[in-house]
Amino acid sequence: MTAPLLSLRGISKSYGEVRANQGVDLDVAPRSIHAILGENGAGKSTLMKLIYGVEQPDDGTVAWQGEILSLASPAEARRKGIGMVFQHFSLFETLTVVENIQLVVQGRKADLIDRVKALGRDFGLEVDPLADVHALSVGERQRVEIIRCLMTDPKLLILDEPTSVLPPQSVGKLFETLRRLRDGGVSILFISHKLDEIRAICDRATILRAGRVTGNVDPREHDAHDLARMMIGRDMPEPMPALPRSGGEKQLEIVGLDYRPDDPFAVPLSNISLTVRAGEILGIAGISGNGQSELSALISGETRLPREATDRIFMMGQDVGTFGAAARRRLGFAFVPEDRLGRGAVPEMSLVLNSLLTAHPLGLKRHGLVDRAKAAAFTKDCIRQYDVRTPGPEAEAGALSGGNLQKFIVGREIMLAPRLLFVAQPTWGVDIGAASAIRRRLVALRNEGMAILVISEELEELFELCDFIQVLYHGTLSDPLVTRDTRPEEIGRYMIGAHSAAAKALA
Amino acid sequence: MNAIEFILAGMLAAATPFLLAALGEMVVERAGVLNLGVEGMMALGAVIAFIIVYHGGGHVLGFVAAGLASAILSLLFAVIALGFRANQVATGLAIGILGQGLSALFGKTYESLTVTGLPKLAVPGLSEIPVIGGLFVQDAAVWLTLAATLGIWAVFAYTKVGLVIRAIGENPKAAHAIGYPVIAIRVAAVAFGGAMAGFAGAYASVVYTPLWADGMIAGRGWIAIALVVFGTWLTGRIFLGACLFGAVSLMGLAAQATALDVPSQLLSSLPYIVTIVVLGIISADRRLLKLNGVASLGEPFER
Numbered sequence: 001m002t003a004p005l006l007s008l009r010g011i012s013k014s015y016g017e018v019r020a021n022q023g024v025d026l027d028v029a030p031r032s033i034h035a036i037l038g039e040n041g042a043g044k045s046t047l048m049k050l051i052y053g054v055e056q057p058d059d060g061t062v063a064w065q066g067e068i069l070s071l072a073s074p075a076e077a078r079r080k081g082i083g084m085v086f087q088h089f090s091l092f093e094t095l096t097v098v099e100n101i102q103l104v105v106q107g108r109k110a111d112l113i114d115r116v117k118a119l120g121r122d123f124g125l126e127v128d129p130l131a132d133v134h135a136l137s138v139g140e141r142q143r144v145e146i147i148r149c150l151m152t153d154p155k156l157l158i159l160d161e162p163t164s165v166l167p168p169q170s171v172g173k174l175f176e177t178l179r180r181l182r183d184g185g186v187s188i189l190f191i192s193h194k195l196d197e198i199r200a201i202c203d204r205a206t207i208l209r210a211g212r213v214t215g216n217v218d219p220r221e222h223d224a225h226d227l228a229r230m231m232i233g234r235d236m237p238e239p240m241p242a243l244p245r246s247g248g249e250k251q252l253e254i255v256g257l258d259y260r261p262d263d264p265f266a267v268p269l270s271n272i273s274l275t276v277r278a279g280e281i282l283g284i285a286g287i288s289g290n291g292q293s294e295l296s297a298l299i300s301g302e303t304r305l306p307r308e309a310t311d312r313i314f315m316m317g318q319d320v321g322t323f324g325a326a327a328r329r330r331l332g333f334a335f336v337p338e339d340r341l342g343r344g345a346v347p348e349m350s351l352v353l354n355s356l357l358t359a360h361p362l363g364l365k366r367h368g369l370v371d372r373a374k375a376a377a378f379t380k381d382c383i384r385q386y387d388v389r390t391p392g393p394e395a396e397a398g399a400l401s402g403g404n405l406q407k408f409i410v411g412r413e414i415m416l417a418p419r420l421l422f423v424a425q426p427t428w429g430v431d432i433g434a435a436s437a438i439r440r441r442l443v444a445l446r447n448e449g450m451a452i453l454v455i456s457e458e459l460e461e462l463f464e465l466c467d468f469i470q471v472l473y474h475g476t477l478s479d480p481l482v483t484r485d486t487r488p489e490e491i492g493r494y495m496i497g498a499h500s501a502a503a504k505a506l507a
Numbered sequence: 508m509n510a511i512e513f514i515l516a517g518m519l520a521a522a523t524p525f526l527l528a529a530l531g532e533m534v535v536e537r538a539g540v541l542n543l544g545v546e547g548m549m550a551l552g553a554v555i556a557f558i559i560v561y562h563g564g565g566h567v568l569g570f571v572a573a574g575l576a577s578a579i580l581s582l583l584f585a586v587i588a589l590g591f592r593a594n595q596v597a598t599g600l601a602i603g604i605l606g607q608g609l610s611a612l613f614g615k616t617y618e619s620l621t622v623t624g625l626p627k628l629a630v631p632g633l634s635e636i637p638v639i640g641g642l643f644v645q646d647a648a649v650w651l652t653l654a655a656t657l658g659i660w661a662v663f664a665y666t667k668v669g670l671v672i673r674a675i676g677e678n679p680k681a682a683h684a685i686g687y688p689v690i691a692i693r694v695a696a697v698a699f700g701g702a703m704a705g706f707a708g709a710y711a712s713v714v715y716t717p718l719w720a721d722g723m724i725a726g727r728g729w730i731a732i733a734l735v736v737f738g739t740w741l742t743g744r745i746f747l748g749a750c751l752f753g754a755v756s757l758m759g760l761a762a763q764a765t766a767l768d769v770p771s772q773l774l775s776s777l778p779y780i781v782t783i784v785v786l787g788i789i790s791a792d793r794r795l796l797k798l799n800g801v802a803s804l805g806e807p808f809e810r
Contacts, residue, residue, distance in 0.1 A: 054684075075686035090681035092674045094802075099670055104685050264794045 003066060005030045005187050006051070006082075006156060011060035013046055020046035022211045023060070028156065028204075033178060033188045035198040035219060037231055038208035039431045040403060044191050047208070048158050051189070052084045053077035065155075083149035084158040085142065093134040093265070097127060097144050105151045112151075119147050123184075124177045134265055138287055139170045146177070150186075157181065158189045163197055164457070167287055167495040175201045193231070193432075195224040207231055232432050248278030251420040251451035252299070253314040259298060259305075267291040269298070269475045274453075276420065281442065281452040282480070283466035285459060285491050291475040292455055293338065296424050299453070300335045301325035316419060329358065334418035336410050338425045338455070340402065344409040347398025351390065354397050355379045355412055362416065378415070386411030387434060402429035410438055414445065421445070424455045439465055459488050473497045510761040514754050516641025520715055522753030523652050524549070524707040528731035529738070529745050530659050531703025536735055537663070538696035539676040539803040542584055543599030545704050546728025547606020548577040552708030553724060554610040560622045560713045570648070573709035574702040580606055581701025585694045592807035603728070611721050621718040648710050660742035672696060676801040679808040689808050704728065726779065733782045737789055739799040748785075755781050 004027040011024040020043045028034045038044045049055045051062065053071030062069050064080060071077050074084070091100050098113050105112060113129045120126040125143040133141065142162065149157055159178075163171045178188055178201060192198055198205055199219045207215035207230045215230040257272040269291050276282045286292065297303040298313065305312055305321035313321045316331050329335075337343040345354045352375050356364055364375045379393035386407045390400055397405060406429060413421065426442065427435035442465060446452055455472075456462050462469050468480040471494035478494050528545050535542050552573035559569040580602060588598040625646035634643040663669035671692060675682045679689045711727065712719060730752060738745030759774030789795065 073686065074684060078686070086684075090678070090684050092677050092681060094677050094798075095670070095674065102667060102670060103674055103682075103687075262793045262797075264798050 002030060004028055004063075005032075005065060007063040008047075008051075009061050009063070011047070011050060011057045011062070013050060013055065013057050019211050021050070021057070024208070024211075024213055026206050026213070028187055028189060030155075030187055031182055031185060032204055033182055033190055033202045035202035035205035036189060036191045036208065037193065037195075037198055037205050037219075037227065039193055039231060040429050041401060041431055042208040042231075043211040044208055045160065046211075048084065048160060048189070048191060051077075052082060052158060078152050078154070081153065081155040082158070083152055083154035083156070084160070085145045085149055085162060086160055091133050091141055091144060094132070096130050096132055097136075098129040100133060100144060101129075101148050101151060104148055115151060116147055119150055123150070123180050124173060138289055139166055142166070142174075150181075154186060156187045156189065158191070160191045161193075162190070163192065163194060167492050169492055169496055171197065195227045195231075198227070199224065209233055248280060248449065248451065249317075250275055250277055250314070251316055252276040252422075252453060254299075255312060255314075257298070257312045259294060259303075261294055261303075267294055267475045269294055272477045274470055274477060274480070276451045276453050278419070278451045279446060279449045280468070281446050281454060281466045283462035283469045283483075284453070284455045284472050284477070285462050285469050286457075286472035286495055288457055290472045292424070292472060294475070295472065296338065296422075296455065299422055300337065301328040329416075330361075332419035334358070334413040334416045334421050336413050336421075336423040336426065338428070340405050340409060341398060345397040345405060347396065349397060350394045351383070351388075351397060351400075351408060352376050352379045352393045354408075355382065355393075359412055359416060382408060382411040382415055385415075387437065403431055403434060406430050407434055407438065410441075414441065418450070420451045420453070422453045422455075426454060426456065427458070427461060435461075459491060462491075463488065471495055512638055512641055513761050514757045515639055516644065517757045518750055518753040519642065519645055519649050519653075520753070521756050522749040523649050524711045524715065524727050525731050525734060525752050526656065526746060526749035527652055527707035527710065528704045528728055529734040529749060530656060530742065531700035531707070532732055533735045533738070533740055533742070533745055534659065534672065534703075535696050535700035536801055536804055537676045537740060538672045538693045539679060539801055539806065539808070540589065540693050540697055541595045541599060541805040542581065542588075542602075542697055542700060543596060543732065544581070544584055544602035544606060545700075545731050546724055546726065547603035547608075547610075548580050548701050548704035549606075549708035549711070549724045549728045549731075550610035550722075551580055551606040552577040552705030553712035554614040554617075554708075554719065555705070556709030557617060557622065557712040557719045558613065560717075561617060561620060561719075566625060566648075566713060569713050570706055570709045574705040577606075577705025577708065578698045578701040580609075581697050581704070582694070584701075585697040588807075589690055589693055589697070592809065595805045595807070607722075614719050614721055617719040619718065619720060622713055624714045624717040646714060648714050652710075656742060656746050663742065676803055679803050679806075683808075693808070704731075707731070730778060730782050733786055736796075737782075737785050739789070739795055740801060741799060751785075752778050752781065 006028040008024060008026040011021055013021045024047060036044050036047065050057050053074050053076055056070070069080070098109060098116060101112055101116065102109065116129040125147050127140050127143045127147070133144065136144070162174060166174060182188060190198070190202055202219050205217055205219040206213060207227065209231060219227060253275045254272055257269060259269040261268060267290060272295065274282060301324050304324060307322055309321055311319055313319070315328060315333055318331060320328050320331070341347045346357070355378050356370060356375055359378055362378065364378060365371055376393050382388065383390060383393060388408045388411065389404050400408065410423065410426060427438055430438065439461065442452055454462065454465055463483060466483050469483050469486065469491060470480050471478040471491055473494060474497060481490070528549055532542065532545055555576045556569035556573035559572050560566060584598055584602040587593045588595045625648060627644045627646050628650065630643040634640045663673070671687055675687065675689050675692055683689050708724060711724060716723070734745055734748045734752070737748045756778045759771065759777055762769055762774055763771060
């Protein structure tokens with residue numbers, strides 16, 4: 001074996017009481033695609049921050065090409081030849097592609113444009129250097145980030161969950177790029193929790209659980225089952241079986257809805273139609289940024305339709321287009337928004353007060369005043385039933401981890417016993433065990449006759465949950481596809497708009 | 508000389524205090540900082556320049572000292588709002604009040620005294636053109652202001668400095684992540700804005716109306732802040748807006764000359780009325796504000 005490019009020994013990092021990394025050892029070989037596998041909260045991101053110089057370890061050593069290294073900042077890491085592509089991109093939306101690159105790389109604009117084009121050709125990263133970033137798709141933005149890293153000639157490229165934002169087809173293209181990079185002499189640290197991807201592309205995998213290394217293997221020699229056990233410490237829970245049902249009452253119906261937002265960065269919606277019946281789960285697939293937030297706001301009532309747009313959105317049989325969020329909730333509608341902090345919960349307020357925000361009609365007030373005892377009882381119930389890890393009902397919502405807060409909000413909305421439940425990204429950031437519990441709960445509610453609408457970026461999740469799937473692409477919604485007769489690749493084609501292009505070519 | 512010629516000849520000079528202060532504030536806001544102390548910084552610059560010119564220090568020294576004084580005042584804002592991350596609106600207002608107070612204090616013994624302004628320099632040939640010829644007869648400070656306008660436009664259109672300021676205004680966290688010193692650049696932008704406000708005040712007190720009276724800035728700093736929004740943070744539009752306000756503020760005088768029967772109070776309040784109307788119209792188009800606006804404006808930056 002050749003000397004490792006990067007070698008960590010006994011790395012530890014704590015944030016207060018939380019031990020994010022404990023005694024982590026890691027060796028990354030030259031010309032290798034090395035996976036860091038672990039659940040949300042296992043300490044992957046912390047480890048990457050330590051390698052990239054964003055944070056400094058409490059203990060342990062980092063050796064880079066045989067030399068002990070202590071990095072004070074990302075800029076220093078970049079100078080040494082370590083580049084990182086973040087999960088949430090650090091691009092400037094109002095600038096063009098080449099302007100974004102100018103901010104990091106020295107050189108004349110014309111030369112940089114040529115280099116962007118050349119890298120695009122060599123590594124399959126085509127992108128228009130003069131395009132405004134806000135007009136680019138998520139996949140294109142990722143390419144810009146990768147190009148920006150590559151222009152600093154890194155020897156190690158860290159990719160944080162790079163496939164979580166891509167449709168299946170683009171994942172293949174990204175992998176091709178990564179293989180070419182490896183053959184060109186760049187090592188890659190590939191952070192993921194998707195087992196199949198890691199087995200497809202990585203030649204080494206280090207598995208983290210609760211801040212410790214629980215495995216260091218060649219992922220091609222283990223099946224997904226083994227890797228999952230190392231990752232979560234037990235076998236994967238079985239999904240809840242869905243009872244066949246049909247023909248419930250229409251609880252949500254949208255008919256030919258067109259919507260042009262005021263915001264120039266928002267996505268206009270055109271001719272949206274969907275129906276959710278009692279006892280059914282409808283899933284909306286699609287890469288975020290294709291109109292999900294606009295559609296969510298229209299369904300939740302945060303955006304109201306103008307008075308003249310009648311008969312577009314119906315809930316429990318009533319035209320609710322001009323109704324506000326509270327009026328829709330009074331009809332028996334409940335909603336878990338995508339952003340937990342700020343829309344789903346108020347970060348500075350306690351869990352009890354956050355319960356009151358939507359659960360106040362459940363007798364949590366008396367003569368118009370808050371009944372603190374009942375509110376606290378409701379909150380405790382929610383914490384217990386949904387396994388929310390928190391010091392207690394008086395904890396501030398913002399102090400909970402993302403996954404725990406998500407469990408709390410989903411629990412609160414389910415406890416309202418709505419007739420129509422709308423959940424955006426139900427398990428985003430939630431660990432595998434809790435995610436599967438949330439999904440089982442949703443299926444159980446469906447079996448009891450609730451109408452449920454789910455928006456998710458995770459195809460596997462939609463396939464596990466939904467009776468029907470519709471795909472949102474560029475503000476238009478596909479016809480409903482019956483989940484059990486549909487393969488993920490078909491959904492993937494809709495997700496990148498290939499289906500509508502093919503349909504147009506036929507017509 | 509008819510009213511049109513009168514307005515064209517005086518428009519650029521009347522616009523200069525607006526333009527200097529607004530361009531300074533534009534740079535500050537482009538970097539993501541909202542400094543509402545422009546009025547006070549102008550007042551401080553105005554009194555400092557007046558005192559120096561009155562005692563024979565000359566206009567050049569007067570402008571330099573005014574710029575320095577207001578830049579120092581703006582650095583006090585920077586320390587509180589950027590260093591200690593206090594609320595920018597409240598800090599800006601407080602600094603503005605401080606500036607006005609200082610100007611009243613320093614100017615107390617100079618009340619109603621006068622100095623001589625600057626001579627007008629004519630562009631040969633162009634200034635002979637009928638009607639618009641007056642546009643090309645201006646004092647040196649106006650010519651320099653026009654050059655500065657062009658310079659600032661070029662910095663944002665072509666240079667890396669402009670790019671970095673825009674990037675910091677849009678997403679300071681990302682700018683920090685790729686290694687730019689966000690706070691240092693914001694402090695520099697604030698100081699630049701302070702100096703420009705100082706020049707604007709100096710122009711008002713030693714060139715445009717070369718006399719000292721307490722409160723002589725008379726809301727021009729606030730109009731400059733409105734102009735930045737009015738011009739949607741773009742140099743060219745701010746220039747046009749400043750010219751419009753310059754012209755409107757001359758209209759009052761022009762109307763008096765033509766002996767129209769309009770109360771003079773109404774005429775002198777015209778610039779403020781126009782400000783409100785124009786801001787209302789601009790704000791109605793949210794697309795425009797969103798496309799050109801500064802995403803992180805007024806938000807404190809924490810690593």
